[in-house]
Amino acid sequence: MNLGLLGFGVVGSGVCRIIDAQDTEELKDIHISKILVKDLSEGNDPRLCVNAEEILNDPDIDVIVECMGGLEPAHAIAAKTLAAGKSFVTSNKKMYATFQQELQQLSTTHGGRIGCEACVGGGIPWLHEVAHTRRIDAISSFRGIMNGTTNYILSGMTDTGAEFDEMLKQAQSLGYAERDPSDDIDGYDVRYKTCISAAHCFDAMAKPEEIPSYGIRNIKAKDIAWARKNQRIIKLIGQGTLKDGALQASVMPVFLHESDAMSRVSSNFNQIELNGATLGRAAFYGQGAGSLPTAHAVVQDIIDLKQNRTHAASHPHACNVDNEAVTGTYYVRTAKLASFTGLIDQKIDEETFLTAAVSMNGLLQAVKNADDPALFLAEVDR
């Protein structure tokens, strides 16, 4: 099996290292033929090239492995690969979540297969375990800590009492956070992963922008202090539930009870769990990012393609997000308390309150109306 590798950054170089090492029986006969880079000065590997067409049109290349990131040209390359009946493996959650419906359709029509394990949970074999569980069980719900950057920041704030900005700077200096951290701290990254997880757990392909998503940009040490005092630990959680045929999904900070094992996942680790009909609650913990763990997930997809492993259970179809029936209690801190009259059950201080059990859609409509750029919102119970 000959691969065309697109991108030679953190993940791409890890893929190259694992496959070139040929450490196991399963890696035998898997070879990287060409590696797309922006500039030939990125290394002195004779397989480097700068022309994507050269790779896409190479009849000896069976599988395209995309680790470039960004929407384009990754999306155009994915579409072209699948339209040619070739298989496509990607670690690009943003591109894949955004164009999931189109790419699945191309896969079904032309027979090329898609691997996207590395898009969710880094090295954690999450999508693999979802498919494995579904050989027997219907999955009713999933939830998880899916972003290492924000978990690092939240864990640090919880452990040290530091403010958000301080922990963000620390995460940036360690390479855990980008210079422009919006994708992580505003919840977009978790939204892509929640979207992809819903497709794998429930066959329900939603558009990412339909999933209400709130991040941690506005969190303050005093929110963490309130959590502590109430035996809670805050985590940024992506979750999905299939209820009476409707896909419920959201991304937001959640005050997990400290008896919940997920609340204890610290530093930049991820943990994702599912509920299966006979399996019950099962959780998977590991490195949510990093060169070799993420590359490990990419290579697992490649081995599945080589071994022609398929999962009969999966028949994804387009689906809308429908949170109409979701109710919960929420913690809101805002300068515009007046916008929330009728939703305030208990005032914590002049700018912070708890709701009673209310409709999530109703609360989010009030949040929208309040239009407060500094508002902080978290789920307390559901």
Add this chain to the structure above:
Amino acid sequence: MNLGLLGFGVVGSGVCRIIDAQDTEELKDIHISKILVKDLSEGNDPRLCVNAEEILNDPDIDVIVECMGGLEPAHAIAAKTLAAGKSFVTSNKKMYATFQQELQQLSTTHGGRIGCEACVGGGIPWLHEVAHTRRIDAISSFRGIMNGTTNYILSGMTDTGAEFDEMLKQAQSLGYAERDPSDDIDGYDVRYKTCISAAHCFDAMAKPEEIPSYGIRNIKAKDIAWARKNQRIIKLIGQGTLKDGALQASVMPVFLHESDAMSRVSSNFNQIELNGATLGRAAFYGQGAGSLPTAHAVVQDIIDLKQNRTHAASHPHACNVDNEAVTGTYYVRTAKLASFTGLIDQKIDEETFLTAAVSMNGLLQAVKNADDPALFLAEVDR
């Protein structure tokens, strides 16, 4: 694929329920032909029979699924099945760990395959994930909470300050512990699971009796209190490491640091983790026992057999346990302090001390010499 199911208790009846339901594509064409029971009054299923030979000699039965428990006749049936070139799936950790080498040999010689996912971690897809990881990585170590009964007791003692006897009675009244709880509380159950895990992680098949194993029978509330005061939470841990070709393995209570996510696994849940060369630390959490979760694991093995899934990485061979190079610091409470002269680094009270970093084998020799039936031992650091 036609199955002969041996045993119709907690696990066997769960297997029957999942397979008969035929809920997924993967379960199609898998049928239970006959069910071995001790007494036909166990149910009114027309497939019940009381004669094992009738099942073993049925030419239409492809796979024997053993959920009887106990060493014999389970072992004789396993050997006969494999000698006939048929495949064998079991949830019987005691029998499988004890006769692993013989049964593996029969499998290799006659071509029948063995499934034992349900032997370790109940519903947790632990052995599956070990094999999956090994498609790419060498595994250097594993450790885990592998026994729900003892975890329930230890979690309860930690949360409430209760003494051991009180929590054991509670576990028995909830059905989490047997009337004779020795297998659980003396560490034998975890020893079988550690033994099977080592074979899957490292291809190293040791005899279970070679793995030094200490349980929690002698733990007291004051040991837990000491742990608490030192930011530790006690868990019964089975662990294995492959170091310079030697298999290191042990079962004993460990004072995990409370920042270790594994310390937060509570109630009767299990969690097992591995260290992979490129994957890093990955952990798997779920129901370690119970009818449907354990049956789920049995049925996963059956589906693997049907789909003819094999793992090239696994070539288990006989191996001795060699803890010669293991050092650690230990907590010991004993009436026979005099037997430990030279090992006492810090006295906690008149009957309790901590060692410095010492040889595990040396300490265990001293424990043996002391011959104190009420001695309690735990690992603090390694």
